[in-house]
Amino acid sequence: MKANDREALAPFARKLGRLGTLTPADEALLAALPITVREAAAGQYLVREGAPTTECCILVSGYACRHKVAANGGRQIVSFHLPGDILDLQHLLLPIADHNVQTLTESLVAWIPKPALKRVADESAAIADALWRDSLIDASIFREWVLNVGRRDARSRTAHMLCEFAARREAAGLGSPEEFELPMTQEQIADATGLTAVHVNRMLRALEIEGAITRERRRIRIVDWDRMRWIADFDPVYLHAAA
Amino acid sequence: MKANDREALAPFARKLGRLGTLTPADEALLAALPITVREAAAGQYLVREGAPTTECCILVSGYACRHKVAANGGRQIVSFHLPGDILDLQHLLLPIADHNVQTLTESLVAWIPKPALKRVADESAAIADALWRDSLIDASIFREWVLNVGRRDARSRTAHMLCEFAARREAAGLGSPEEFELPMTQEQIADATGLTAVHVNRMLRALEIEGAITRERRRIRIVDWDRMRWIADFDPVYLHAAA
DNA sequence: CGACAACTTGACGGGCGTCAACCGGAGTGG
């Protein structure tokens, strides 16, 4: 572990602190975790579906997603991730990866051997609770995505994806939900919403024309949050305030 | 707790045993849990979205589902449940319910106060691991459903739902995956697959005509498993062998 | 300045939703 690596877990530790109350002893346990920080290019795979896993990875900087691929070639993104997110907590207790994890942008990723993280969870009930809570919130977000993809029309789906991204950015302390830069292409938004890139483009334009957002390249400004909330059918309860 | 209530947790304890290795001490802890078993009519709500929760419930007999409702009135079922399943483990650590839990058939439901279950999890690392693993498998199933609803056509989706139900029935020791009785209506299948009841009906007929299944009322016989697996794009890895 | 990825926009078609009618079985009450 290099000197600057000690800083790498700071956003992760902050997130756990939001998920539960950590004592100084807990924070010391986290700080003592053996981590390896590696750079990852945009589009690099961090975990491959079907592969056995020996490490857990945490996103230090940059953006990532998790996805699965159907037999017909369709790809479905099942979640987006921000700095501080654990990218494969499930592999702490499940031996085989059931989906892929891939960066969206150039990123820094901290790798922790599974046994080390498991040991910390066993030693600190507070950390174990925070991790468990994190995976439960993950699951809650998946449920909302099933609803989004299954029962909302294309315009709502697209708007919902934008609202969630804005809300999670803010919750993670990454900046204002009013205006932000999207890290993903329209094709990636399409893969997350179960649409095509062409139709995502049409929906973004529609949101712009009706005055809900403005766009300039990938920079989004949410002009009318109330209207967006209404279009998207967005109720942040499912984020449980800390995602 | 009445005398016959002691038997109520048996399928649940068996399921935890499949998720991890429980010692006799662990089993004693489970057996000592204070439970209340109540009958529930078909269609009864066990948990309401938005409500604070004080108890966890476990399905003893019968079938249930979890679902969310969109602003446009569309309803999305996000999971089906079999005897032995925990219906709202997430509420052990999350204070507000983000979805509804409802029975599909007449059922028996065991209720456990949250603090009691939490205490057992704190006392036994094996039980805590098994519960955590259960919620991770839950999340894995949600991911597969996002893929199913987002990227597969109606015929595959319907077939996938049947394959999953058959596989989970078998894993839970509830009988053969070759032939079984569906506990849900075609409208409920539609709400789970993001389709309409009319189109589910068309797809079931299509599966029957091409010789993949036969039907007699709600009794399904999977005639050609290989073909069904192929149609459904069904790979049970995501069930992690114990759901 | 050429190449390429991402984005944009229009035309067209199909899969699935919608509407509507009918059937069949189970429960209910006279």
Place this chain on the structure above:
DNA sequence: CCACTCCGGTTGACGCCCGTCAAGTTGTCG
């Protein structure tokens, strides 16, 4: 014991939302 009701299932006709295809534009990076 039979008529009535109701829910779930079945089937056809029709239409729309979104996928597909195709052409063009823009910005970026070598």
